[in-house]
Amino acid sequence: MTQRRALAGALALLLAAAPAVGTAADQVPAAAIDRDVAGALHRFGVPGAAVQVIRHGKVIYTKAFGALDAIGGGAPVRPDTFFEIGSITKQFTAAAILQLQEAGKLQVDRPLADYLPGAPHAGEVTLRQLLSHTSGLHEYLDGPGIDELAIRPIAYPDLIARVAPLPLDFPPGSRWSYSNTGYLLLGKVIEAVSGESYRAYLQHHIFDPLGLGDMRTTAEETHLPNMALGHHHVEGRLARAGIIHADWAGPAGFLVMRLEDLAIWDAALRGGKVISMDSYRQMTTPFMTSQNGSADYGFGLFVGTVYGQPRIGHTGGSLGFTTADEYFPKQDVRIVALTNLGDDSPEAGEALTNIVFTDLYPTLSAAAERPAPDEDTHVTQAATGAFRDLQTGGDYAHFSAPLGAKLAGDKGAKFATDLAPYGAPTAATFKGARQSGVEHWYDYVLQFGPGVFLPFAVRLGDDGKVAGFSIG
Structure with a gap:
């Protein structure tokens, strides 16, 4: 989703009372993670965060930092605090599409026109291209004043009308360019072929089977206890951020979750409990563009390398939150960081997952940072x-x-x-x-x-x- 640019501040943070979890046998450098995460939050002015590490299916570290609300004061973040997860929502949308393919109700290589004949460029783009951000459809969240617009309700026809008259940015499949528009349309495909609303489909086919309880979105945010409040920097000063309306975020980024919810989801998705293992392989296989090779993106998941190590996951950003949910398959380690700061220069969520990885594997990260020979x-x-x-x-x-x-x-x-x-x-x-x-x-x-x-x-x-x- 949208992520706002702002100057990073220097807000002093107090560690919340939640203890780190781990044993000596796990060899978890908890003190180093505590120190380095707290240092990064201070450096970039992040009000609060919740961080978790899962290795070989076992939680080895969980800790909460800072405050739910840095402007009004009050309660600290807890490990079970709710955060907007932004574009991490996209993997739920992608999994729903693959469930429907397994049920024989759609095929990802068919044109969008088969399911939404009235959609922009429906005869030119496939579902696979929508899933992988290679359709060329223009970004519906582009344009002036988006922060003010996106906190208000809007009907779907008005939302899609923002891009309907525009030509494709490039020939479908030729390049990669991140576009929330594709996931907005995929949500409508889910509704068209399932006969349920997008929200109802996720509740009945993902949340209920996994025991995740009632689905929560930005629409419920103001009524949730223990909900982090979003922040951003304006001219160098920390301020409260607006809540992106569910109409705007929808299948591209409207979910609100806790660390424990994402842990259940991640294990189920990778373990074949949401979609088949063959479908999961499709999700985690990078799309190959015709002009630039690998897109480093599958279906709702980035598939690349960090510190020389394979990494599969996604970041999320909204008006007041940045998050990251990253899996390192060689180490069988998942690192999740949820923050209530929406600045995207840099994104705090991804920065925290990188920091934790370097603390867990300092030799690997040091090797990746060595310079190449023959530097001029x-x-x-x-x-x-x-x-x-x-x-x-x-x-x-x-x-x-x-x-x-x-x-x-x-x-x-x-x-x-x-x-x-x-x-x-x-x-x-x-x-x-x-x-x-x-x-x-x-x-x-x-x-x-x-x-x-x-x-x-x-x-x-x-x-x-x-x-x-x-x-x-």
Whole structure:
């Protein structure tokens, strides 16, 4: 879902009273995790969080940090606190689609027109492309004033009308571009072929069989006891964030859950209790685009690597929350972090899962952070200087004249807004050089303290300055 950009603050946090769980036999560095998570929350001004680690099916660490409400004061976060989980909702939607395929009611390689003939570009895109963010459909949450609009009710026809007149952003299947629109439409497909509302389908076919109780969404948020309140930073100051309306979030991101709920869901999904193991393999197989190869995304799940290790999972972000639910198959470890801060530069939920992984496996993370050989210090200086120019929106002295001129306008201002909250890089790790056509590129990973990093690549012009760059 949408995630707001803001400056990170420095809100002092008190650890909540919930104890860490683990034994000496588990070799869980609980004290290090406590320290490093609390440090990151302080560094980025996160009001509260709940963190859990499950290894080989056993909970080895659970702890809550900070406050439900940093503005009004009051109760601390607990391990059973409710949080919006944002786009982690997408894996529930994807699983529902696969359940219906197993029941013979749809096929993911059929056109959307088979199930929603009136939908935008319905004859051009398949369900598989909607599931994998490769349809080319434009993002319905784009546009000015979305924070104010998304807290109000809206009818589905008005929601889809935001993108219906627009052309596809690219030919279906050719590229990957994250789009909530695909999951909005998948929710309607579920309704069309099942004869139930999206909410009723999830309740009857997922929540009830797994013993998860009543499904909770952003629509119930204000009535839930022990519900974390969403926050974001506005001009560097922490403020209460709005609640995204269930009409806007829906199948793309409206669920509200606890650590214990996600633990049940994750084990059931991976264990064949929600969908077959063959369907789960489909969920966790990256889509191959025709232009750029692997999308590093299956159905409702990112499928990639972090610290050189395979990782399957998803992050979630809304107006006032960022979350992450990440599984590392080689280690058989799942790390979940739920936070009540909606800033996405960086996303606190993902940063916390990275931090916990490095505390659990310091040797692996250290190996992944070693630089590649043959680093050119001149290129590294140009790259780090260019990144600082992007953060400050300054004179772009490290860029070639043509690129610097382009950045001097609105494009440069957007990069400054997005990147300044990360703070100055604490390290720039050279990862190698590569040839792309006639262009020679240099790849780096920029570190911003524990758990926070950005891939950054540059190519230099004849003047030795940065003539091209990519982030992420």
